[in-house]
Amino acid sequence: MKTPKFLLPVATAGVLALTLSACGGGGGGGTTAGGGDAEAGLDGRGPITYVQGKDNSNVVRPLIAKWNAAHPNEKVTFKEQTDQADQQHDDLVQHFQAKDAGYDVVDVDVVWTAEFAAKGWLQPLKDKMAFDTSAMLKPTVDSGTYKGTLYAAPQTSDGALLYYRKDLVPTPPKTWDEMMSMCSIAKQNNIGCYGGQLSKYEGLTVNASEAINSAGGSVLDKDGKPSLNTAEAKAGLENLAKAYADGNIPKEGITFQEELSRQAFQSGKLLFLRNWPYVYNLATTEGSSAVKDKLGIAPIPGKDGPGASSLGGHNLAVSVYSKNKATALDFLKFMTSEETEKFYATQGSLAPVLGSLYTDAALVKKLPYLPVLKTSIENAVPRPVTPFYPAVTKAIQENAYSAIKGEKPVDSALSDMQKSIESAGAGS
């Protein structure tokens, strides 16, 4: 009789211990700037590894095959991660902490670049490792730059587009106010007016920063300090909050992520939609689409002209722990060459970072949204470039969500956002 009573706590402890150990595994203690590592292996040549998330549209493999055929002594091995951004991030962190020389060239989301650079894991692209970005769109270069130094080469980009119903709106709105005044058209037709991505996740950071930047404000100033206690930031966030309170953003808009908002627009339930370029192909070709021939695209509206889109996309970086950095740099140049950028666009519908390609007739024929997207990316502001990005994005999401739902005045949401970001930057 006594045995089970005695054994159970032990068993329980075992189960609990598993829980805890799952959480503690990622540790590695302090991080130090990799000054010594950044000097090593600069002339090294030899086989390298390229690390990227899941290659869904078979873009990477043909490119690597092409490179390997031309460089038999400096072959690239492709290490494919999962298709979940969070898991890719955590995988990179673990390998960098272990100073893994096997992760030579890594594909980093634009928002991780500053964090990895500040941890000292990315090779600065200067001096021997200098990388020419003069042909690239400036906002994409900014996304790879931390404290004035380029740490990652822009690879692909992404910007927001405003999709609209051209059967109902003859000319697209240029400003936010203009767009709001067109909402009466939506009412007459008994559909929702504007939809974005306002569910509480990364998409909300994108949409809220866009609103703030488009109104002339900014989340962070040039020194990376929060700058949200401004009239412009307030006007930006208020635009969203007011539109939601008025019903110009339908009430289900608060649950929209990319796909739900696309489905709502595609089934004819929205007049305007803010989304990424991928929607274009689906909305014009999918059989179920109700807006096939009624779809227009425009830059997102701003205060008195095109708005400031948040920037998506990926950058390529070289690990400081790589032993073959000369090969890695060549590979970086190969992966961002004009020919490769074209291949990204045609094979994977990924937006190029080279300005010249946006007017390339053959490409525009295949991806008709390119000229509009160019305007969007040229006016884009990278999402806050800060090594504390995970904390900053949470601060924005938490407070913008309450403000849009009307649970909290815009003023106090912004000042809470400001304080949260300050606290994250203060370190513990």
Place this chain on the structure above:
Amino acid sequence: MATEVGPTPVKAPASGGAPIHHGPKGVGEDNKILSQGKWASWLLAPTIIALAVVIIYPIISAIVMSFQKDAGLDPATGLFTAGGPAGVQNYVNWIAQQCSAPAGGTVACPPGTLGAQFWSATATTFFFTVVTVAFETVLGFWMAMIMARAFKGRSLVRAAVLVPWAIPTAVTAKLWFFIFAFEGIANKLFNTSILWTGSEWPAKWAVVIADVWKTTPFMALLILAGLQMIPAEVYEAAKVDGATAWQRFRLITLPLVKPALMVAILFRTLDALRMFDLPYILTGGANNTTTLSILVINQIRQGFNAAAALSTITFIIIFLVAFIFVRFLGANVVEQSGATGKGKK
């Protein structure tokens, strides 16, 4: 026979973790049969080493980390530098909801920081645990009673009931995400326009419903195992004595199935206290559905050491709940077997 019912189901799951404690102690006590003890310790050694590597080392490492400061940014170079020892500061920060202030020292965490969510996450975790386990126990019991009966197609029903449990939680969560979308099945079916994932209580209930759907089969099977231990003669005897169906349930089924039931509840409670993937995918932790585990994962991305402190706190909370539970459960096992013994006389 009836007295044997108690310990059997309890013992089986417990044996998994037993060697940690029981092994070496057993060796020390069994001095009389020395060679046998030696032999046993050799046999146990691989298990103990494996446990040390995969469980004890990470736990100690996590606890050590929790007393370290997180890396801070050097404003001059823009690079992170190691934080150094923190004492119990990480723990104090979580429990008192204090965050670092820009001017040094700490201030109350402003809304939007993870630190400000500790107590609400704790409350949410307990809310989910109590509500889901209560529903799962009642529904699971009911399902087990049905499955225990002999009827045509019983094995088919048993297999079918297992389907929700067999689907990975992440997939379940995504399915329910679409069901609870504004244009989803839930609203269509009931002709409502509820923003299931857009406001606090609907979001909480959405998580509860999805969790109950998924884990009730687990409960049902554990209870079913307990029900099948009850010999049919006991019921026959009760029938002969003229007991009604309700009396048979209350005086025979319930007490005899109690040990199995308690173990099932304990396992579900511990599981529910760690709930992560379902709310993480279904609601993203919005509208007050952030559980402690979600908070830990979010904090890992912002600083390992504070996350280690939080996971240690979570560990202690779950341990306390389990401890209280086991005391309560243990007392019942003894009391109940005594009672049945009396009943037999």
